[in-house]
Amino acid sequence: MTVRFHEYGGPEVLRLEDVAVGDPGPGELLIRVDAIGLNRAELSFRSGHYIEPVRRFPARLGAEAAGVVEATGADVTGFAPGDPVSVVPAFSMNDHGVYAERAIVPAAAVVPRPEGLDAVGGAAVWMPYLTAYGALVEVGGMRAGDTVVLTAASSGVGLAAIQTAHRVGAVPIATTRTRAKAGRLREAGAAEVIVTDEEDVTERVLDLTSGRGAEFVFDAVAGPGVLPLARALAPGGTLFVYGGLSGRETPFPPMEVMSARAMRAYVLFETTTDPRRLLRARAFLSSGLRSGAFTPTIDRTFPLDEIADAHRYLESGAQMGKVVVTVEH
Structure with a gap:
């Protein structure tokens, strides 16, 4: 069938x-x-x-x-x-x-x-972890001490990104629209949770990072919400857009915001259709599964x-x- x-x-x-x-x-x-x-x-x-x-x-x-x-x-x-x-x-x-x-x-x-x-x-395991690893580690070079803001954090990719951040020693900050999933996101490993219906994303990220901003934003929503996310980036930071859950047109942030910052789309095929990248991703995921760092x-x-x-x-x-x-x- x-x-x-x-x-x-x-x-x-x-x-x-x-x-x-x-x-x-x-x-x-x-x-x-x-x-x-x-x-x-x-x-x-x-x-x-x-x-x-x-x-x-x-x-x-x-x-x-x-x-x-x-x-x-x-x-x-x-x-x-x-x-x-x-x-x-x-x-x-x-x-x-x-x-x-x-x-x-x-x-x-x-x-x-x-x-x-x-x-x-x-x-x-493969789509969620390869998406998170491919953008944040393979392309972005996320390292220990970096902060990453995750939208749609309760999705399979969002949860995999939380675990991926912990695997490299980075700090995952999850966003969620309402408080309904906030507790579960903390249980899943989010260092902090921002409830976007109640809090200003930019202000909260800057506060949590002592004014520095996040080295990475990993965004599945796109649409107008990229503007406050871009303003929460640290100088040299990268905003990855990998989905379009909002269904709305995505603006490019003003040049004064994006000076010394980057915004790019990411698609999973960047990792899965490149044999060398896929080999590295397989090794990263397999080692995480063996150690217990990754749990689907x-x-x-x-x-x-x-x-x-x-x-x-x-x-x-x-x-x-x-x-x-x-x-x-």
Whole structure:
């Protein structure tokens, strides 16, 4: 069974259909999918608001999963049937999709599943941690003593960024719109929590950093909110925008604010499609998992036949961590 949609729309357009999978081609693997990590990119792709449009209908979904190798295509090395693996987002959903019982994916987008990590965990770690690591450590060079401000901090990426900051000795400051999740964010490791409906973000960050400002802002929301975040940056600091949850146009901060500061977009593909960066990211994540520094936060799981409900739940924003879909065989 494979999840497809025949038109843009809400979760109701998702259909579970019998689709022939076929054999893997050169450079591809056939994966028995055991768990699927849901991401907001799939909501955007399904509704027609993604960074690329659907090229043809019916369309597939999904770029993050865990399972077992069932067959290898020509020219594939390093994998064999029976290997437990994870699929990382490193391809267009116009070309492949992992919302299925079985899926063909590029071998370059598959990594061995770290020992001791089950399928649900294996579907929940790669996108969040590779996003946080890729921007903050690989590109930004975050170091011990740096301060990083995290928006949408209760998301899977936000929670992974908190742990990533602790891993390198940086100080994570979480923002949240209301107090509903503030306590849980502190429990998750946030050094401080700013409630944006009640507090001035710029003033609070400057106060918490003794007037210096934050070396990094990691923003999933974008829109007009980038202006107070930019004003909270330290000289030489960087504001990474990696999402657009606000759905609003994002202004570039005034030049007097951005003098000696930087603002840039970050996409996960910068890490997952670069073999050397992916190798370093895998080593960073694997060592963190082994040491216990990284623990994936699973908010809730849904069976595959409840995929529409899983999308509705993710859209609600009620989750704290990752939403995962499990596949029975």
